Amino acid sequence: MMQIGFTKMCAGGNDFILIDNRSSIVPEDRGSLAKHLCLRKFSVGADGLLLLENSSQTDFKMRIFNPDGSEPEMCGNGARCIARFAHLRGIAESTMSFETRAGTIEAEIIDESVKLKMGQPTNMELNLEIPLKGGKYKLHKINTGVPHAVSFVDNLQEVDIKGLGSQIRYHPHFQPEGTNADFVQVVDGSSLKMRTYERGVEDETDSCGTGAVAAAIIAFFLKKVAETPLRVETRGGEVLKVYCNSEEQKITNVYLEGEARTIYEGELKWKD
Numbered sequence: 001m002m003q004i005g006f007t008k009m010c011a012g013g014n015d016f017i018l019i020d021n022r023s024s025i026v027p028e029d030r031g032s033l034a035k036h037l038c039l040r041k042f043s044v045g046a047d048g049l050l051l052l053e054n055s056s057q058t059d060f061k062m063r064i065f066n067p068d069g070s071e072p073e074m075c076g077n078g079a080r081c082i083a084r085f086a087h088l089r090g091i092a093e094s095t096m097s098f099e100t101r102a103g104t105i106e107a108e109i110i111d112e113s114v115k116l117k118m119g120q121p122t123n124m125e126l127n128l129e130i131p132l133k134g135g136k137y138k139l140h141k142i143n144t145g146v147p148h149a150v151s152f153v154d155n156l157q158e159v160d161i162k163g164l165g166s167q168i169r170y171h172p173h174f175q176p177e178g179t180n181a182d183f184v185q186v187v188d189g190s191s192l193k194m195r196t197y198e199r200g201v202e203d204e205t206d207s208c209g210t211g212a213v214a215a216a217i218i219a220f221f222l223k224k225v226a227e228t229p230l231r232v233e234t235r236g237g238e239v240l241k242v243y244c245n246s247e248e249q250k251i252t253n254v255y256l257e258g259e260a261r262t263i264y265e266g267e268l269k270w271k272d
Contacts, residue, residue, distance in 0.1 A: 002027075004268045006044070007085060011077040011114075011260040013206030013236025014047045018085050021051040022060070031069030037268070038067035044266070047198075047205055048075060050082050052091065059092040061099040066200030074102035074145025076209020076256050080114035083107035084260040102145040115257040118210075119145055121217055124251075132167045139168065140218045144254075146199070147179040148214035152224065156185045156195055161204045165197020180208065184215040186224050191231040192216065206236030209256055216242035217251050229257070 004025050007018045017037050019026055027033060034049040048064050055061040062082050064075045079100065086092040087109045094109040106117040125141040130149075140150045149168050153159055165181040168174070181197040194215050196208040212232040219225045229241040243255040 002269065005265065006268055007265050008044065008046070008263040009081040009085060009260060010263050011080045011207075012209055012212070012238045012240050012258050013234045014075075014077040014208070015045075015263065016048050016050050016078050016081050017044055017046045018050045018052065018082060020089065020091070021063075022054050026051060030063070030065050031071065034065035035067060035069045044268075047201060048078055050075075050078050050085075052082055052086060055099045058097040058099050058104055060086055062105075063101075068200050068202060070200045071101070072146050072200055074100050074105075074119075074210060076116065076118070076145065076211075076213060077207055077258075077260075078209070079105055079107070079116055080209065080256070080258060080260040083114045083116070084109060084112075085262075088262070100145070110257075112259050112261060113257055114260045115255055116209075118213055118254040118256055121214075121251055121254065123147070124218075124221075126218075126222070128173070130168070130171055130173055132164070132171070137164075137168075140222075141174075141179070142214050142218060144210045144213040144217070146210050147174060147177060148182055148211055149174065149179045150182045150184060150215055150218045152184050152186065152219075154185070156183060156193055159183050159195070161195050161197055165204065166202070169197055169199055169202075180211055180214075182208070182211045182215050184219065186219065187233075189226040190228075191233070192219060192225070193233045195235045204235065207234035207238060207240070209240065209258075212240045213242050213254060213256050217244055217254065220244055220246065221251060229255075
C-alpha cells in the first residue's frame, strides 16, 4: 500500500491537489491518477492535480493534470497555488521562477497573495465570427499559456455557459487542441466579470487564471477598459488583478495577482 502526502489548495475559486514529487513518488500514469483523485464526491475532488518536480534551470517544475487526465501547458491559478506551496515548504524564496510547459514563470509571494509574471500572449485574433447553433458568434482568440476564446456579453447571468462554451471549445476553428471559452461583462473602466468553460474540466469552473488574463488583455487592447490593474471578478466571487502594458500595438509586462491559500492536508493511500 502506497502512502503519499498531499495538500489541497484554492486560488481564485479553483481548487487543486498538490504533491511534492521531487523524489518521484507519484506513479508514471499521472493522467489516470488525476482522473481518480479529481473526481468529486468519490475522491478528493479538484479542478486539477499539481506536481512539483525537480528542475535544473529554475527553482522547480510544475506539471498539471486536468480531471480528464490531459496535461495542459499552463494554469494561472494553479501556478499561484504551487508558488505559495513551494514557499511555505521552504522549497523556494519569496521570489522564484519555475518551469511549465508554456515556459518559465516568475512569481512573488506577497503575504497570502501571489503575483505571477506571465509569458507573452500569442496567437491573438480579434473579431472572429464563428458559426454556432443559432447563428454566428463574435469571438476574440488569444493564448495566455493555454488557448482562450473571449466573448463580451451584456449580462453574464443570461448566458448558457455550458451549452455555448462546449460548442466553442470543440469548434473546428480551434482544433486540434480545442480552446477554453470565456464570457466577459464589462463593469466599468477598470473592472470585469467573467465566467469560463474550461477545456479538460469540460464544464464551467468557479475561476480561471489564464482566462482572467485573456479577458483583461482583450478588453484592454479593444479599449473596453482604460487602465490596469484590472479587477476581474470570477464566478466564485473572488477578484483577480491583471496588470499589462500596451506598447506599439503589443501587450507586454503581463501579471496575474490574487490570494492562494491552503484548505487542508491529507494522505493518499492506494495499492501499487
